[in-house]
Amino acid sequence: MFKAFSGGVHPREQKEGTKDRAISDVRIPLRVVIPMIQHTGAPCRPVVKIGDTVKKGQIVGRVAQFITSPVHASISGTVREIKEAPHPTAGKSVSVVIDSDGKDEWDTSLRGRKDAAGLTKEEITDIIKESGIVGLGGAAFPAHVKLKPPKKIDTVILNGAECEPYLTCDDRLMIERPAGVIKGLLLIMKALDVNKAVIAIESNKPNAVESIRGALKNPDIRLEVLPTKYPQGSEKQLIEAVLKKRVPPKGLPLDIGCVVHNTGTAVAIYEAVCEGRPLIERIVTLAGDCIKEPSNLKVRIGTSIKDLLDECGGAVKEISKLIVGGPMMGIAQPTMDTPVIKGTTGVLFLSEDEARFFDETTCIKCGRCVDACPMNLLPSVYAKLVKKEKWEKLDDYNIDDCIECGACSYLCPGRIPLVQYVKTGKRELFYMRKGAQ
Amino acid sequence: MDEKLTITQGPHVFDRLSTQNMMYGVCLALIPAAAASVIFFSWKAVALMLACMSSCLLTEAFFQRLRGKKICIDDGSALLTGLLLAMVVPPDLPVWMAILAGVFAIGIGKEIFGGLGHNIFNPALLGRAFLSAAFPAHMTVYSAPIDAFTSATPLGLMKFEAVQTDLWSLFLGNVAGSVGETSALVLLIGGAYILIRKYADWRIPVSFIGSVYILGEALHLLSPGKYPSGLFHLLAGGMMIGALFMATDPVTSPVTKSGKWVFGIGCGILVIVIRLWGGQPEGVMYSILLMNAVTPVINIATKPKRYGT
Ligand code: SF4
Numbered sequence: 001m002f003k004a005f006s007g008g009v010h011p012r013e014q015k016e017g018t019k020d021r022a023i024s025d026v027r028i029p030l031r032v033v034i035p036m037i038q039h040t041g042a043p044c045r046p047v048v049k050i051g052d053t054v055k056k057g058q059i060v061g062r063v064a065q066f067i068t069s070p071v072h073a074s075i076s077g078t079v080r081e082i083k084e085a086p087h088p089t090a091g092k093s094v095s096v097v098i099d100s101d102g103k104d105e106w107d108t109s110l111r112g113r114k115d116a117a118g119l120t121k122e123e124i125t126d127i128i129k130e131s132g133i134v135g136l137g138g139a140a141f142p143a144h145v146k147l148k149p150p151k152k153i154d155t156v157i158l159n160g161a162e163c164e165p166y167l168t169c170d171d172r173l174m175i176e177r178p179a180g181v182i183k184g185l186l187l188i189m190k191a192l193d194v195n196k197a198v199i200a201i202e203s204n205k206p207n208a209v210e211s212i213r214g215a216l217k218n219p220d221i222r223l224e225v226l227p228t229k230y231p232q233g234s235e236k237q238l239i240e241a242v243l244k245k246r247v248p249p250k251g252l253p254l255d256i257g258c259v260v261h262n263t264g265t266a267v268a269i270y271e272a273v274c275e276g277r278p279l280i281e282r283i284v285t286l287a288g289d290c291i292k293e294p295s296n297l298k299v300r301i302g303t304s305i306k307d308l309l310d311e312c313g314g315a316v317k318e319i320s321k322l323i324v325g326g327p328m329m330g331i332a333q334p335t336m337d338t339p340v341i342k343g344t345t346g347v348l349f350l351s352e353d354e355a356r357f358f359d360e361t362t363c364i365k366c367g368r369c370v371d372a373c374p375m376n377l378l379p380s381v382y383a384k385l386v387k388k389e390k391w392e393k394l395d396d397y398n399i400d401d402c403i404e405c406g407a408c409s410y411l412c413p414g415r416i417p418l419v420q421y422v423k424t425g426k427r428e429l430f431y432m433r434k435g436a437q
Numbered sequence: 438m439d440e441k442l443t444i445t446q447g448p449h450v451f452d453r454l455s456t457q458n459m460m461y462g463v464c465l466a467l468i469p470a471a472a473a474s475v476i477f478f479s480w481k482a483v484a485l486m487l488a489c490m491s492s493c494l495l496t497e498a499f500f501q502r503l504r505g506k507k508i509c510i511d512d513g514s515a516l517l518t519g520l521l522l523a524m525v526v527p528p529d530l531p532v533w534m535a536i537l538a539g540v541f542a543i544g545i546g547k548e549i550f551g552g553l554g555h556n557i558f559n560p561a562l563l564g565r566a567f568l569s570a571a572f573p574a575h576m577t578v579y580s581a582p583i584d585a586f587t588s589a590t591p592l593g594l595m596k597f598e599a600v601q602t603d604l605w606s607l608f609l610g611n612v613a614g615s616v617g618e619t620s621a622l623v624l625l626i627g628g629a630y631i632l633i634r635k636y637a638d639w640r641i642p643v644s645f646i647g648s649v650y651i652l653g654e655a656l657h658l659l660s661p662g663k664y665p666s667g668l669f670h671l672l673a674g675g676m677m678i679g680a681l682f683m684a685t686d687p688v689t690s691p692v693t694k695s696g697k698w699v700f701g702i703g704c705g706i707l708v709i710v711i712r713l714w715g716g717q718p719e720g721v722m723y724s725i726l727l728m729n730a731v732t733p734v735i736n737i738a739t740k741p742k743r744y745g746t
């Protein structure tokens with residue numbers, strides 16, 4: 001059957017460099033910088049002091065709110081500093097700097113539970129919360145919040161789309177750890193009291209599909225192979241492709257009875273619940289034409305990009321752009337000191353040829369942006385209205401529906417930075433509304 | 438090393454297609470038609486093409502200079518307008534008139550509105566409309582290809598003398614008509630190229646051609662003696678160049694997906710109406726210009742439905 005969401009684009013996949021690279025461990029970093037913002041929601045506050053000894057898995061930052069997620073020490077050692085440090089998405093964030101003691105010892109109060117079957121759904125959700133688990137697909141929304149929906153859920157979708165070019169971390173995880181993916185999914189289903197789930201994978205990952213299919217024994221879980229198209233991994237588009245239903249405006253997936261979690265998150269949930277391991281590391285794809293050995297690495301949270309570059313054999317060309325995330329929605333970084341955080345799916349080291357920059361020209365009204373937009377919007381109109389500063393008009397064109405996927409900018413022949421205009425427009429509209437109150 | 442890192446907002450990769458590639462790509466797609474015109478009309482076609490292209494380029498440069506803008510005639514848009522204009526004028530048009538039409542097309546058709554992206558009407562068609570208004574006598578005399586004797590166009594023959602031209606001649610193009618519009622074959626080759634390369638949206642040519650065929654054929658079936666067949670409508674006159682190269686001009690057609698269907702169908706209906714009941718034998722040019730005029734309205738009326746509603 002034909003399965004697709006409307007709109008979308010087909011950027012060059014660029015996954016060849018890393019898709020056959022097995023996940024490998026890296027040296028324990030000598031120093032980690034652990035930001036207090038690694039999730040959507042309230043930032044954490046440090047709960048350790050300079051000079052404290054910390055163990056791996058010990059909580060170093062938290063705050064008493066519902067939508068937040070604690071952060072843990074990813075190595076054992078001493079707290080060296082607590083300071084503002086570079087942050088991949090927020091620019092700067094208060095961070096706890098830990099110097100390694102070389103022992104890499106776990107916090108002994110943590111223990112796994114082999115008998116996860118005996119846990120109640122509340123217990124599972126609490127463990128997930130305490131373990132600092134957030135969506136590992138990039139958005140970093142606290143996982144426990146999505147496990148306590150205010151409405152009845154009937155389907156869980158596990159997002160294995162990984163539609164951003166270059167990235168292969170979820171692909172590798174599904175290939176190498178299918179049992180972990182499925183066990184994590186079963187825990188999610190249990191926590192939500194749901195007996196129907198779909199694992200959705202894009203057709204460009206045949207090995208992951210095979211691996212999951214081989215490990216899948218449970219008839220309640222369906223495997224769905226979707227035609228490759230960006231932004232399939234976006235929550236609303238994935239739901240549209242899988243369930244043929246659209247999330248209503250301003251709504252959430254739970255409004256139509258479903259919840260989406262990422263495959264990496266499922267594995268992290270499994271490790272937290274069954275092995276007693278908080279989220280202190282994640283798989284990161286390191287790719288781009290500038291690095292010697294493109295890889296998929298299991299990286300401790302807080303490791304600097306500079307350390308990772310060394311781990312991959314260094315640069316072979318001059319790096320023009322350093323991107324955290326994929327090339328469509330990722331963020332260009334000003335420095336290699338930026339640490340890996342929970343939401344870091346990949347780090348791209350691109351030369352000038354690979355990350356070309358174009359000057360904006362005029363809109364020729366071709367409508368390619370309209371064709372590309374998965375949210376039925378008119379991106380060219382936003383550009384026009386923002387340039388004229390007609391903020392109030394933006395609302396008539398539902399600018400808040402934009403998911404900032406960048407498909408419009410990608411396809412625009414006039415090289416108009418449409419998403420940038422949308423972001424400006426959203427911000428100004430927000431201030432305008434706030435002022436009006 | 439750090440200082441050299443470029444910071445821009447995403448996306449960081451782009452589709453290969455730029456406005457410039459698009460314009461030159463369409464010019465490239467017109468090469469078969471241009472070559473055919475040289476075979477049919479020899480040096481006259483060459484002279485008209487050169488005249489139109491150079492006058493469009495120079496006019497564009499002149500206006501950009503005048504308005505203190507950066508001269509960007511290398512974007513290919515003026516070249517394309519010139520080439521298209523040459524394709525739709527009669528082969529016997531005096532060269533100086535062609536030059537004047539080029540000046541009009543760019544000056545009045547495009548630059549007055551603010552240049553590329555701001556014009557309402559297809560500049561090449563506006564140039565042709567100018568010629569029809571200013572020099573009607575020259576715009577109705579067509580010579581047959583190769584032997585160059587003056588001859589009526591197939592549409593003229595159909596309308597005023599009830600003579601049917603055979604479809605093969607129309608398809609190949611050895612009939613009287615404008616410089617580059619007579620051969621459906623070469624235009625279809627070019628059209629296929631622009632659609633495959635995504636230089637133009639497929640919805641407009643499909644809906645335009647589809648509606649002309651369906652409507653034409655339906656009327657033909659109702660009264661075969663009175664109305665020509667749907668296929669005749671498609672192959673005759675400026676239909677192919679209009680549907681594939683003029684109506685698809687991004688600037689002057691709607692941006693929305695449904696708007697593109699409305700635009701194409703609107704053009705199609707108008708073509709049939711003008712050809713069968715209007716005062717003139719050909720209606721492609723006016724149909725497209727009329728639909729260009731209502732494009733802003735179509736855009737508003739076809740605003741996409743909000744996601745999830
Ligand atoms: S894709 Fe770019 S040039 Fe085309 S309509 Fe959209 S904004 Fe304008």
Ligand code: SF4
Nearest residue numbers: 373402403405406408
């Ligand atoms: S960034 Fe927004 S406007 Fe552009 S394609 Fe994505 S959803 Fe549509």
